[in-house]
Amino acid sequence: MSELLATLNQVTVEFDDRLVVDRVNLTVHRGDIITIIGPNGAGKTTLIRAILGLQKASSGEVTLSRKLMIGYVPQQLALESTLPLSVKRFMMLTGRTLPECQAALQKTGVGHLLDASVHHLSGGEKQRLLLARALVRKPDLLVLDEPAQGVDINGQAALYELIRQLRDELNCGIIMISHDLHLVMAATDKVICLNQHICCSGHPADISHDPAFIETFGPRVAESLAVYHHHHNHRHDLHGDVVEGETGSSVTDHQECSSHAHH
């Protein structure tokens, strides 16, 4: 098993007695790509803020491995629009050297924009810039909050592909929030379906069959995912011939959802 980066043990967050994150258990290892999905207001951002140490848990524990370097990509780049700011200057604000900044920009495919103004970047370019800023710290754990927001569908696929490549290259762990279910299903090792508590979790191909997932997202979404990630009831040998009697496995971890109603 690869190195353990972060452990969440019964993490609970309440705001004014309103339960937003309910007893979440989670482990992140080096090399993992874990995606958190769930309806609006489900507590996804609050949960990753707890991992980042930006939100104190009301109870439970977040344990990070020693000297863990975290790279964080927020939902959107919030900048004072009247302040002139080039990509180069934005990157140099990290305190890293110019060659390091340039290398990170190259990695995310926006090396050619070094002298451009950050205010004039397209949605996809901004997300790639934010990713470069996170990467320049050489993170062990990369945390992304809806990284593909404002990016068109082709750009989204490219961005998820890039995230996978970066995981391979940096050998980091990745935890991200996403609403783009189809892309998530294609690009993720493990999905956590959050609705205050973890409704279900597991391999993307399997959770679409989970009753808790269907209850949270509705049968239409679950059906389209099941078709997209259809189960083979057989496998092929090296010559491509069908081998009978091999079935796909179902490996979701399902926690009962008795504590509240799903929407």
Ligand SMILES: Nc1ncnc2c1ncn2[C@@H]1O[C@H](COP(=O)(O)OP(=O)(O)OP(=O)(O)O)[C@@H](O)[C@H]1O
């Ligand atoms: N600092 C805060 N004080 C009070 N309530 C908060 C605070 N931060 C978040 N909340 C509430 O907690 C709930 C969960 O918010 P959160 O941003 O974690 O949801 P989310 O799953 O990320 O939603 P979305 O998909 O819409 O981004 C929301 O009802 C939100 O209003």
